[in-house]
Amino acid sequence: MILIISNNGDTTTTQVIKYLSAMRKPFIRVHEDEFFEIKTDKKRIYMVSERHQFFLDEITSTWYRRGRLKFKRLSYDNDSINIHMDETQHWLEDYVIKTLESKKTINKQTNSHVNxxxxxxxxxxxxxxVPKYFLAENTDEVVVNTTITKAITENVILDSINKYSDAIIYTSIIEEKEKENFFITFFQEKIxxxxxxxxxxxxxxxxxxxxxxxxxxxxxxxxxxxxxxxxxxxxxxxxxxxxxxxxxxxxxxxxxxxxxxxxxxxxxxxxxxxxxxxxxxxxxxxxxxxxxxxxxxxxx
CATH class of the missing domain: 3.30.470.20 (ATP-grasp fold, B domain)
Known part of the structure; x- marks a missing residue:
């Protein structure tokens, strides 16, 4: 059984699934709004959500396309018991993730985002x-028109002034210096x-x-x-x-x-x-x- 963790509307995932279906390979597609409970049956661990149920040892390969495997935690009215429950459930979840990552995978949940x-x-x-780069809180050392700036993080999408669209932070050329300091920013040589x-x-x-x-x-x-x-x-x-x-x-x-x-x-x-x-x-x-x-x- 192939486990695919993805966003609901990801077109790429859908295209891959078409090939898996043509090859008659069984798969489960987990969406980002899906939460699983960890259960056992005859010494075997299995996962249950509103959409899916599968035994952990049935999974042969995993694709972490988008998102992550999410878990629904149980709790009692007694807070002192819940402290132990949370710790126990944390290690159960950790076991599930590590077990899946020990199988054949395309990347892993634990390294799906990079610095x-x-x-x-x-x-x-x-x-x-690698083009020369540096971090700075001002433009004192920036050479105008030969330096670019980009986000340190992954692709950043901001709410646009135009309610019908989003604003993406693109790579930009520094055309003039700033008079004031600002938050730490990534600068790089323009090639x-x-x-x-x-x-x-x-x-x-x-x-x-x-x-x-x-x-x-x-x-x-x-x-x-x-x-x-x-x-x-x-x-x-x-x-x-x-x-x-x-x-x-x-x-x-x-x-x-x-x-x-x-x-x-x-x-x-x-x-x-x-x-x-x-x-x-x-x-x-x-x-x-x-x-x-x-x-x-x-x-x-």
């Missing part, structure tokens, strides 16, 4: 080129790039796509500012073997076996930007005919 600053340090240890590369990594294999974003002012600094009227050209791309080997080493250092990885090419140099274990890849898979959703289904 970008730590990732950049590990990328340098793996021998990958003049030939094009961007999005790679999908799965268990030692890498599929890459060149994104020709530089000829469009809207996508020049950050290709996520999609131009839907005139989309960027996307073509299959082969990274140098040395870069793929260093990427494989990096994923090992991060204890990840799957993720979307961003590079930029400038002249003969490839720069590593970031890795997202939960990154989107379906659009690039379609554009390059990679059938990555089939690769995932076969791996599971």
């Amino acid at each position: 970008k600053l730590f990732v950049l340090e590990q990328a340098q240890k793996a021998g990958l080129n 003049e790039k030939d094009f961007e590369i999005r790679s999908f990594y799965l268990s030692g294999k890498t599929w890459s796509t060149a994104i020709i974003s530089q000829s469009d002012e809207q996508t020049k600094t950050d290709f996520r500012k999609y131009n839907y009227k005139k989309p960027n050209r996307k073509v299959p791309y082969q990274l140098p073997e040395s870069i793929e080997q260093k990427t494989h080493q990096l994923m090992g250092l991060l204890d990840l076996n799957c993720g979307s990885i961003d590079f930029i090419k400038s002249g003969n140099t490839f720069y590593f930007l970031e890795v997202n274990p939960l990154g989107q890849f379906l659009g690039l898979s379609t554009a390059c005919n990679y059938s990555l959703e089939k690769e995932i289904a076969q791996y599971l």
